[in-house]
Amino acid sequence: MKIGLETHVLLPTKTKLFCSDAVAVEQPNSSVCPVCMGLPGSKPVLNKEAVAIAVKISASLNCRINNKISFVRKVYFYPDLPKNFQITQLEEPVGEKGFVQIRGKKIRIRRIQIEEDPASIIREKDYTLVDFNRSGAPLVEIVTEPDIGNEEELRDFYTELNSLLYYVGVDIEKEVKSDLNLSVAEERVEVKNVTGINNLLGAARYEAARQTAVIKSGESVRLETRSYDEKSRTTKVSREKETEEEYGFLYETDLTNYDTDWALVQPVRPASLIAQEWAGEYNVPENRIREAIMFNKEALSLLDHGRNLYGFGEMLAVIRLLKQADIMNVTSEGFGRLVSAVKNGASPDKTTLEKYLRGVEIPDAGTVDESEILSEIKKVLEKDKSIKEKYKKNPNIVNFVVGEVSKGKNVDRKALAKLVKKEIEDLL
Amino acid sequence: MTSSISKFVRSEKREGYYDRLVTDLTGLNDRLNAFSVIDGNMKVGFPLSVKDNLCVKGFECTASSKILRGYIPPFSATVVERALNAGFSFLGKTRMDEFGFGTFGINNDKPVRNPFDERRVAGGSSAGSAVATSIMKYHVSLAESTGGSISAPAAFCGVVGFTPTYGLLSRYGLIDYANSLDKVGVMGRSSQDVRYLFDKVKGYDRRDSTSVDSALKSRETKNLMIVEELLDKVEDRVKTRFLGFLDRLKGNGYSVESVSAKDLEHSIAAYYIISMAEASTNLAKYCGFKYGLKVDDFTKGYNDFFSEARASFGAEAKRRILLGTFVRGKSVRSRYYSRATKIRRAVINRLKALTKKGLLISPTMPVLTPTFEEVEKLTPVQNYAMDILTVPPNLAGMPHVSFPYDYLNGLPLGAQAVSDHFDDYTLLDFVSEWEKGFRYEFKYNLGDL
Known part of the structure; x- marks a missing residue:
C-alpha cells in the first residue's frame, strides 16, 4: 500500500493572503473587499507574514527553501472561486524536497506551496449560499511523496506533522485538512478533504480494503476522486477522472517574484526528537515525554527549564496533574514548588494544585466574588x-x-x- | 511652449462654459460614439476623459463589454484618483474595443468614428480617448495600451499618444486584458499636455505590486534608427510621406540610420499568444454571478449558468478566450506559450541594444486610416498584422509615443518613437522639439475659450 497526503493548513496571519481583510470572521460576507471578491480592477498584494510562516513550516519540514518564489493562476470554474482561478504556486513553490522523520523512516515532502482559500459554500435543501469571508485566506499545501506504507506510519506521520505545525503556531484543532492518495496496485484514488487522524485512518482502511476487493474480483481500480463519509465510515465516488485535470496554469503577473531570504528563521525542533534525547538522558520512557510535549508548549518549556533542577519523572507527573486539572500558565517557580510537593508524596487535587501555585502568577479567572x-x-x-x-x-x-x-x-x-x-x- | 493646461487654468472662463462644452460634446458624440458616459455635472477643472477599462468610483465601467453592463466600481483607479487630486475634472468614460481586443475601435456596441472622416475608423482599442482628444481644445485622456492601443488611435486621430514604461503608471483599477503587457498611458494635443498629466499620475502604488518609482532619464540624442524589415510592411503612400518626414528631421540635425532586426517580425505571434493566454484567465471571472450582466435563473446547473452569461461576449473576445485557453493547455504549452515568452525575451534584448544608441522611429500604422468597409474585409490574421509596428515596444514594455507628422488627403499621419526603459522623458522631449516646427490640424475645437 502506498499513501501520499496533500495537507492544507490555514496560516495564522492577521489578514488574508492578498488583501487586508481579517481572516476568520463570523458574520457571513462581512470580511470582504474588491480583491477577495475578485472585482474587476482589483489587484492582489502579497501578505509577507504568510510568506514568513510558510518559510518556517518549510524549514521545519527540512525543505529546500526557494530564494525566489512566484505564483500562478490555476483556472477552473466554480462558484466558490471569485475570479474563477486560484492563485497558487507551481514552479517556484516556497519549499521543496523535504522530509518528516517518523520512527525509523523518512516520509519525503515533495513540495510546500502557498495558495489562497476559496470561499465557503453552504448547501441548504433548496438553495446554496456562498460566504466570501474565507475567500483569500492564506493556506499552505504540504504534499508528500507516496512514502506512507501502512496505517501506523500514517498515524505517526500525521502526529509528527501536526506537532511541527503546532509548534510553528498553527491552530491544528480546526485548520488542517488533507487529501489522501492511496493505491494498493497501479491506479491511485484520491479521497478529498478528510479532517482529523481518525477519519484519515478510517478512509485509508476502507480504501485499502475496497481496492483489494476490486482487484481480487479481477477488475482494476479506476483513477477517481472520492469523498469520505464520516457516518458510514466509507468512501464514495465524487468524480471520475479519465485523465489528470487540465488547469491551464499561467504565471500570475499581477504579482512579481519575491525573495524569501529575509524570512529565514530557525526551524522548529521536532518535539519527538527532543523526547528521544531526554528519554536517553534522564532515563524516562520516551512515550511519557512524547505524551507530555508533542502538543504542549508550556510543558516543553517547563521541562526544559527544570530538567537540570528537578527529577524528570516527578516533573512529568506534575505536568500530567496540571493537564488533568486543565491548568495553564504555570510559572517556573510555582512549577518548582509543585514538583517538590509531589516528590514529598503529595497527590494534590485541583484545589490543592492551585494552592501550591497561588500567590505566584495564576490567572484570576477562577476567583469568586x-x-x-x-x-x-x-x-x-x-x-x-x-x-x-x-x-x-x-x-x-x-x-x-x-x-x-x-x-x-x-x-x-x-x-x-x-x-x-x-x-x-x-x-x- | 507651455502646456495648454496651465493656460486653461489661468484663464477666465465664460459663464456656462462647462455646460456648453457638455452640450456640444453630447451632440457630436451622438455621431462619433467616443463616450459611453458623459458626466454633465462637471463645473471646474481641466477636462479629463478616462478609457472605459479604468474604474471611476460611482460610474458604470464596462470595458465596452456587454457582460459588464451595470458594473459600478466601488473604487477609483489609482491614476484616476491622482489626476482628480491634481485638479483635473472627470468628463466621461471613453468607448473602446471590448476589453481592449481590437485595433480599430469597432469591437463594441457602437463603432467609434474618426472625426477627420466619419466613414473611417478611429483606431483602437483606445478609440474614444483619441477621438475625445481630437475634438476638444482643452482636454487630456487617460488611456491604456496592451499591444498598441494608444499609438494606433492616436495616429489615426492626429493626437499625441504616450505609452510609458511598463509599471510607471499603476494598474490598480484597470480592468485587465493581459497583466504583463497592460500599460496605462496618456493622450493629449501636445507633448506638454501629455507630460503634465503623466507627471501627476506616475509612480509606485502599494496596491499594484508591479508598479515602480524610478528616476526618469532624459538623454539628448540626435540618433534615430529605422528597422528595415518593419518599414517594408508599410504601404507605399504612407512610406513615401514618412521618408519625407525623415528628411525634415535630418534637416533639423538628426541622423537616421537603417538597421536590420529580422527577429522583430516574430513579435506579433508572440504578442498574441501571451496576451490571449493572459486574457483568457482574466476573462474567467465574468460569469453573470456577482456584478455586471446577471443571469436570472439561479436554478440552472453551474455549467449552464456560466455558459449563458458568457454567451454575451463579443466575437473577438470569444476568439481570444478560445485561443488563449488552447495555448495554455498542458500538451501544447511548450509549443506555444513557452516559445512566445522566449521570443519576448529576445525582442526585449534586441530593442534594448538598439535603443541604447538612440530612438527607433517608424510610421505608427502601416496603412492610411481605413474605412469601415475596408476593415470589415480583413481576416483576423490580417487584422492582427496591422499591429506590426506597435507590438514590438509593447511586448518589451518600452516607452513609445505616437504623434502626427503630416496630413494626407485630409487624414493625419502618425509616427512612433521608441526609447529604452525609463527613458520616457527623452521621447517627450523629442516630440516637443518636433512640435516647434509643426502645426497641428483638427476638425473640431470644442470648448475653445
Whole structure:
C-alpha cells in the first residue's frame, strides 16, 4: 500500500493572503473587499507574514527553501472561486524536497506551496449560499511523496506533522485538512478533504480494503476522486477522472517574484526528537515525554527549564496533574514548588494544585466574588446554628466552615477564614 | 511652449462654459460614439476623459463589454484618483474595443468614428480617448495600451499618444486584458499636455505590486534608427510621406540610420499568444454571478449558468478566450506559450541594444486610416498584422509615443518613437522639439475659450 497526503493548513496571519481583510470572521460576507471578491480592477498584494510562516513550516519540514518564489493562476470554474482561478504556486513553490522523520523512516515532502482559500459554500435543501469571508485566506499545501506504507506510519506521520505545525503556531484543532492518495496496485484514488487522524485512518482502511476487493474480483481500480463519509465510515465516488485535470496554469503577473531570504528563521525542533534525547538522558520512557510535549508548549518549556533542577519523572507527573486539572500558565517557580510537593508524596487535587501555585502568577479567572462568598457563609451558619456556640469553646471550628464554603472554588483560604470569623463574631 | 493646461487654468472662463462644452460634446458624440458616459455635472477643472477599462468610483465601467453592463466600481483607479487630486475634472468614460481586443475601435456596441472622416475608423482599442482628444481644445485622456492601443488611435486621430514604461503608471483599477503587457498611458494635443498629466499620475502604488518609482532619464540624442524589415510592411503612400518626414528631421540635425532586426517580425505571434493566454484567465471571472450582466435563473446547473452569461461576449473576445485557453493547455504549452515568452525575451534584448544608441522611429500604422468597409474585409490574421509596428515596444514594455507628422488627403499621419526603459522623458522631449516646427490640424475645437 502506498499513501501520499496533500495537507492544507490555514496560516495564522492577521489578514488574508492578498488583501487586508481579517481572516476568520463570523458574520457571513462581512470580511470582504474588491480583491477577495475578485472585482474587476482589483489587484492582489502579497501578505509577507504568510510568506514568513510558510518559510518556517518549510524549514521545519527540512525543505529546500526557494530564494525566489512566484505564483500562478490555476483556472477552473466554480462558484466558490471569485475570479474563477486560484492563485497558487507551481514552479517556484516556497519549499521543496523535504522530509518528516517518523520512527525509523523518512516520509519525503515533495513540495510546500502557498495558495489562497476559496470561499465557503453552504448547501441548504433548496438553495446554496456562498460566504466570501474565507475567500483569500492564506493556506499552505504540504504534499508528500507516496512514502506512507501502512496505517501506523500514517498515524505517526500525521502526529509528527501536526506537532511541527503546532509548534510553528498553527491552530491544528480546526485548520488542517488533507487529501489522501492511496493505491494498493497501479491506479491511485484520491479521497478529498478528510479532517482529523481518525477519519484519515478510517478512509485509508476502507480504501485499502475496497481496492483489494476490486482487484481480487479481477477488475482494476479506476483513477477517481472520492469523498469520505464520516457516518458510514466509507468512501464514495465524487468524480471520475479519465485523465489528470487540465488547469491551464499561467504565471500570475499581477504579482512579481519575491525573495524569501529575509524570512529565514530557525526551524522548529521536532518535539519527538527532543523526547528521544531526554528519554536517553534522564532515563524516562520516551512515550511519557512524547505524551507530555508533542502538543504542549508550556510543558516543553517547563521541562526544559527544570530538567537540570528537578527529577524528570516527578516533573512529568506534575505536568500530567496540571493537564488533568486543565491548568495553564504555570510559572517556573510555582512549577518548582509543585514538583517538590509531589516528590514529598503529595497527590494534590485541583484545589490543592492551585494552592501550591497561588500567590505566584495564576490567572484570576477562577476567583469568586466576595458577596457570593458571604452569602455562602451565611447559609452554612444558618443551617447549623450550633456553630457559633462551638466557636466560643473552639475557634478552630472556623476551618470547618472554610472547608464547606470553599468546596470546588478557587479561593484564598486565609482570607476566607478571616471573613468567616468576622461573620460568626457578628452573630454573637 | 507651455502646456495648454496651465493656460486653461489661468484663464477666465465664460459663464456656462462647462455646460456648453457638455452640450456640444453630447451632440457630436451622438455621431462619433467616443463616450459611453458623459458626466454633465462637471463645473471646474481641466477636462479629463478616462478609457472605459479604468474604474471611476460611482460610474458604470464596462470595458465596452456587454457582460459588464451595470458594473459600478466601488473604487477609483489609482491614476484616476491622482489626476482628480491634481485638479483635473472627470468628463466621461471613453468607448473602446471590448476589453481592449481590437485595433480599430469597432469591437463594441457602437463603432467609434474618426472625426477627420466619419466613414473611417478611429483606431483602437483606445478609440474614444483619441477621438475625445481630437475634438476638444482643452482636454487630456487617460488611456491604456496592451499591444498598441494608444499609438494606433492616436495616429489615426492626429493626437499625441504616450505609452510609458511598463509599471510607471499603476494598474490598480484597470480592468485587465493581459497583466504583463497592460500599460496605462496618456493622450493629449501636445507633448506638454501629455507630460503634465503623466507627471501627476506616475509612480509606485502599494496596491499594484508591479508598479515602480524610478528616476526618469532624459538623454539628448540626435540618433534615430529605422528597422528595415518593419518599414517594408508599410504601404507605399504612407512610406513615401514618412521618408519625407525623415528628411525634415535630418534637416533639423538628426541622423537616421537603417538597421536590420529580422527577429522583430516574430513579435506579433508572440504578442498574441501571451496576451490571449493572459486574457483568457482574466476573462474567467465574468460569469453573470456577482456584478455586471446577471443571469436570472439561479436554478440552472453551474455549467449552464456560466455558459449563458458568457454567451454575451463579443466575437473577438470569444476568439481570444478560445485561443488563449488552447495555448495554455498542458500538451501544447511548450509549443506555444513557452516559445512566445522566449521570443519576448529576445525582442526585449534586441530593442534594448538598439535603443541604447538612440530612438527607433517608424510610421505608427502601416496603412492610411481605413474605412469601415475596408476593415470589415480583413481576416483576423490580417487584422492582427496591422499591429506590426506597435507590438514590438509593447511586448518589451518600452516607452513609445505616437504623434502626427503630416496630413494626407485630409487624414493625419502618425509616427512612433521608441526609447529604452525609463527613458520616457527623452521621447517627450523629442516630440516637443518636433512640435516647434509643426502645426497641428483638427476638425473640431470644442470648448475653445
